[in-house]
Amino acid sequence: MTLSVIIPTLNEEQALGQTLADLPSSHTLEIIIVDGGSTDRTLAIANTFCAHTPMAQLVRAPTGRARQMNEGAKASRGDILLFLHADTQVVEGAPRIIESALANPAVVGGRFDVRFATRSGWGSIIGALMNWRSRTSGIATGDQAIFVRRHIFERLGGFADIPLMEDIEFSRRLKRAGSTVALRQTVTTSFRRWEQQGPL
Template sequence: MSARVAAEGRPSPAFARVAAEGRQGPASVSVIVPVFNEASTIDALQDQFDRIDFAGSRCEVIFVDGGSTDGTRDRVRAPYRLIDQEGRGRGGALNTGARAAEGEVLFFLHCDSVLPEGAFREIGEVLSRVRVGTFGIRFSELTPVLMLCQVMSNLRVRFRHISYGDQGLFVERDLFFKAGMFPDVPLMEDFQFALNLKRLGEPIGMTRDRIRTSARRFPNGEINRLRTWVSMARLRSRYVKGASPEELALVYGNVR
């Protein structure tokens, strides 16, 4: 049984139950996807969930819309949920989804992400050891700068326990709220949440397989991509030294 079967009219509970062989995933998972003008990506993500192996977990998918004007809202199909964002920025969208979620595990995912096979089994494996985890990342394009960026991102998780939003963070529900949720700021919400987890002494585990994400936040051209990567690193450094998210957002530009 898949979520597509549920969408075609068969009765379904609050979570779509899916049978799986081998190691099971977590008992129940809420996948939370913030969207803003994602008409070009949302169908592909829903297609993934139509055919994905949920590894025995009960799963719901929640799209949190931040005011799309390109038809994104009309493309969300049953059994997936669409709710309106409260608060500002990506952090506000993620928190809105978390408050509405029913799952024991909250899985925050970008709309342009492609999950590996066995993603939910891997989530279960990581959460059998720690209370929060993330996927290793790889970009849909493989250029020297992007390859370096993904290597450094994966090393950062392994050795510093810092994960960013495009890596697919998953966390036990009670720990998420204990850590204070994502701060309602225009930038650095994922970075600050990771810092909050570190202060609580919660290490971030990482899956064996990688999530694939687009390089759309990077401009074309290797020199431009390198400049963007360096600029992001400088923004994080300034944030750690006390710069406000509002100030940094003005430098970063379009943070959606």
């Protein structure tokens, strides 16, 4: 199986470098960075990374996370698609963990547990609640690094072109397409959006 990691970006110069550095080096790992019109150093960081990483490419797309992720999926070649926020770092061994989860042909996709990179007690509480809700309902957010079999993603028509909560809307459709897994391994993501904007 080939895994394609699709990373939508928009002015992510502060976070993107670390996210890319934490990705495992593998000849079966494709990395697609999809930029939605960054005006900071995001493009320079992405271009430098792609120049030194054989299976990485930078794609331009209209602004909007759903549009960017859909364009990234179109540009990718992997059997499995992992949608990763630019400020989220994957757990060590993520490709192997995902491949193992999908060894069961009934499983169409899934997500990881999430941990927020903050000392705030609210971060721990929100992360625990998100993981609990996802485990009991099958609903996932983009912070949890959603992954899906390519043919299922294409059959579902990708992410809905809506301005907010495209991840939750997609995960609802995904769980109706087959079994999904809620992995206990954690990805680590920034708490900045919650601190600046709240839940939305």
